[in-house]
Amino acid sequence: MTTIEVTSTSEEGYVTRSRVGDFELTIDATDEEGPNPNATLLADYASCFVPAFRVGGQKEGFDDLGRIDVDVEGDVDDDDDLEAIRFHLLVEEDLDDDEFDAIVERAEDICHVHSALREGLHAEITGETGGF
Structure with missing residues (x-):
């Protein structure tokens, strides 16, 4: 350990x-x-998810996904508590929807920050591939 x-x-x-x-x-x-603690948490989450997405891509047969950008949004309530997180990924490699979804699923299992957050606060993930 x-x-x-x-x-x-x-x-x-x-x-x-x-x-x-x-x-x-x-x-x-x-x-x-x-940055404030919530913004730092969002950046940390995205910074963990990207390498997890790359490893997930390798496990799905994509050795090089190219550039990956993540736009992150977080909604906070009146008490400044995070209520929702959304990731929108822009991936250079051109993936079909099933390939993208399979890599996301693997990345969610790999990302340590994803595992550490309460289930109701996991990022909602959308994406585009074949970009740049």
């Missing part, structure tokens, strides 16, 4: 600086010195 260690510090206000290995990440609930 691997342990992930993060050290987060908030010296004042709503800014938190986290040290993750050799990297520093600044998150600000007010969006002034960095």
Whole structure:
């Protein structure tokens, strides 16, 4: 089992600086010195899903999917809690709907952030292929 260690510090206000290995990440609930926690979660989710999509593509026989862009939208309620997440993928490789859906299904099983979120908050995923 691997342990992930993060050290987060908030010296004042709503800014938190986290040290993750050799990297520093600044998150600000007010969006002034960095993205807010919900935006960071959406970026993290997309950043996990893309490599999972690539691995899923390899398992479906596509060794190189080319460029992949993900547009992410998240809906928040009046308490700033995420209610819904949507991914729209633009994939360079030209896939038919069944191929795309099969890769998405595999990616959902592979993506660790997808697994960590409550089921009601998994991303709704649409896409286009043969792009760029």
